[in-house]
Amino acid sequence: DAGITQSPRHKVTETGTPVTLRCHQTENHRYMYWYRQDPGHGLRLIHYSYGVKDTDKGEVSDGYSVSRSKTEDFLLTLESATSSQTSVYFCAISESTGGGQPQHFGDGTRLSIL
Amino acid sequence: AQSVTQPDIHITVSEGASLELRCNYSYGATPYLFWYVQSPGQGLQLLLKYFSGDTLVQGIKGFEAEFKRSQSSFNLRKPSVHWSDAAEYFCAVGAAGTALIFGKGTTLSVSS
Numbered sequence: 001d002a003g004i005t006q007s008p009r010h011k012v013t014e015t016g017t018p019v020t021l022r023c024h025q026t027e028n029h030r031y032m033y034w035y036r037q038d039p040g041h042g043l044r045l046i047h048y049s050y051g052v053k054d055t056d057k058g059e060v061s062d063g064y065s066v067s068r069s070k071t072e073d074f075l076l077t078l079e080s081a082t083s084s085q086t087s088v089y090f091c092a093i094s095e096s097t098g099g100g101q102p103q104h105f106g107d108g109t110r111l112s113i114l
Numbered sequence: 115a116q117s118v119t120q121p122d123i124h125i126t127v128s129e130g131a132s133l134e135l136r137c138n139y140s141y142g143a144t145p146y147l148f149w150y151v152q153s154p155g156q157g158l159q160l161l162l163k164y165f166s167g168d169t170l171v172q173g174i175k176g177f178e179a180e181f182k183r184s185q186s187s188f189n190l191r192k193p194s195v196h197w198s199d200a201a202e203y204f205c206a207v208g209a210a211g212t213a214l215i216f217g218k219g220t221t222l223s224v225s226s
Binding site: 102 | 150163217
């Protein structure tokens with residue numbers, strides 16, 4: 001299994017508070033992704049990174065920001081959490097984007113915003 | 115734009131019966147196609163992938179998938195389902211320079 005660690009695995013917080021989720025990889029892959037998974041919507045891309053300090057928006061980026069200061073770490077921040085951001089968040093990594101390279105996933109973070 | 119459709123939200127099959135999960139994609143060129151499986155509380159695990167060449171690809175856990183360009187399909191099959199195959203299955207399409215696009219998933223239940 002790919003070495004991907006997401007932390008925390010579970011979090012409950014209140015509306016309006018900042019939240020940061022961390023994804024750590026040991027594979028030295030260039031590309032990292034953040035998805036959210038919601039019933040009936042499958043996985044939707046929030047942001048992705050194609051290198052240190054290089055990031056881009058995905059399909060559902062509003063209300064989220066990301067940072068990547070080291071190859072191994074990709075942080076997802078909710079500046080002011082809202083109830084609509086209650087979801088399961090997955091980090092993924094790949095050697096390249098799309099193409100023939102599959103993405104490998106972490107075990108997810110379950111975030112509840114009350 | 116790329117897109118993936120999994121027409122079946124939920125499928126129930128009997129243990130030992132055959133399985134086929136449908137996936138249709140939209141993409142202008144030859145796509146890269148993937149099937150993932152997700153057990154409850156877990157991340158997604160890659161089952162198999164298609165890049166080019168032989169249109170029938172073999173994956174892990176006894177799964178296979180067939181790429182049919184004329185039908186824009188990449189259906190997942192298994193000859194005999196086991197209770198442990200109950201999970202959610204996702205089809206995904208990729209292209210150079212973009213992240214994977216996922217279908218909304220099909221939940222498989224296995225009855226005894």
